[in-house]
Amino acid sequence: MAALYLVVKEHALPFVTFGRGHYTVDHIDHRYEEDFQDMAMSSERPVNLDLTTFRFPITAIASILHRVSGVILFFGSFILMALLGLSLENEAGFADALALLENGFMAFMIWGVLSALAYHFVAGAKHLLMDMGYGETLESGPVFAKVSMALAFVLIVLAGAWVW
Amino acid sequence: MVTNVLNYGRSGVADWVVQRFSALILAAYTVVMVVWLAVNGGELTFAQWQGFMGQTWMRIFTLLTVLALAGHAWIGLWTVATDYMKKGVIRVAFLGFVAITLFIYVVWAISILWGF
Numbered sequence: 001m002a003a004l005y006l007v008v009k010e011h012a013l014p015f016v017t018f019g020r021g022h023y024t025v026d027h028i029d030h031r032y033e034e035d036f037q038d039m040a041m042s043s044e045r046p047v048n049l050d051l052t053t054f055r056f057p058i059t060a061i062a063s064i065l066h067r068v069s070g071v072i073l074f075f076g077s078f079i080l081m082a083l084l085g086l087s088l089e090n091e092a093g094f095a096d097a098l099a100l101l102e103n104g105f106m107a108f109m110i111w112g113v114l115s116a117l118a119y120h121f122v123a124g125a126k127h128l129l130m131d132m133g134y135g136e137t138l139e140s141g142p143v144f145a146k147v148s149m150a151l152a153f154v155l156i157v158l159a160g161a162w163v164w
Numbered sequence: 165m166v167t168n169v170l171n172y173g174r175s176g177v178a179d180w181v182v183q184r185f186s187a188l189i190l191a192a193y194t195v196v197m198v199v200w201l202a203v204n205g206g207e208l209t210f211a212q213w214q215g216f217m218g219q220t221w222m223r224i225f226t227l228l229t230v231l232a233l234a235g236h237a238w239i240g241l242w243t244v245a246t247d248y249m250k251k252g253v254i255r256v257a258f259l260g261f262v263a264i265t266l267f268i269y270v271v272w273a274i275s276i277l278w279g280f
Binding site: 085 | 184187191194205210213214217233237240241244262265269272273276280
């Protein structure tokens with residue numbers, strides 16, 4: 001039994017929550033030896049195989065959306081440049097560009113690009129704020145993520161109202 | 165292993181700085197465009213639109229923005245590609261496509277801006 005206790009100690013766990021409470025490595029002493037013996041012998045360690053209970057934290061979702069919207073903008077820039085070129089060509093091109101906005105499918109595509117722009121803009125501003133040291137804690141991070149998503153949502157709705 | 169030969173600035177620090185400066189330019193242009201269109205977009209005429217975009221400062225600002233877009237998109241997509249495309253061939257092919265596309269965007273923008 002003393003050997004099992006030594007195994008725990010040799011792995012130099014930074015701290016252990018078990019039995020009677022928290023132990024740091026420094027605190028391991030023979031008074032708690034029984035706890036560690038129990039732990040070493042027990043094979044009932046907590047295992048979670050229910051994948052439906054796994055969730056990305058909202059900060060991770062905010063981050064991946066920033067990437068996705070960036071990739072969309074790379075392709076979406078083609079649409080914006082094409083519209084710019086057409087609208088500046090001549091009077092007829094300008095009328096064609098306006099007519100394209102009346103087309104339901106094109107309006108939807110443009111709204112999609114503007115939505116990506118809105119999200120990427122807000123998430124980028126959040127990123128710059130975080131560079132300056134704001135919104136980096138466990139408490140403020142999710143708040144920043146939620147606020148940026150809410151702001152982007154408002155802008156996306158406004159963009160939709162603008163296009164249609 | 166991913167080497168940094170395809171990095172924009174050959175170093176993470178240079179990429180970091182370029183990404184943020186280009187972001188500020190892109191954000192400024194977005195704000196100018198959105199505000200101008202919000203104010204004038206209602207019954208926008210061709211003459212009005214061409215007059216706005218034809219100003220020298222707007223031509224230069226637009227070109228600057230497209231150049232910023234090229235740098236910004238390259239750094240962003242390089243980061244995305246090195247994270248998700250593990251096979252070197254696929255990653256380099258994708259980045260080649262990105263580089264050509266961004267080059268076309270820049271040339272296209274110049275031809276649009278100084279072609280009217």
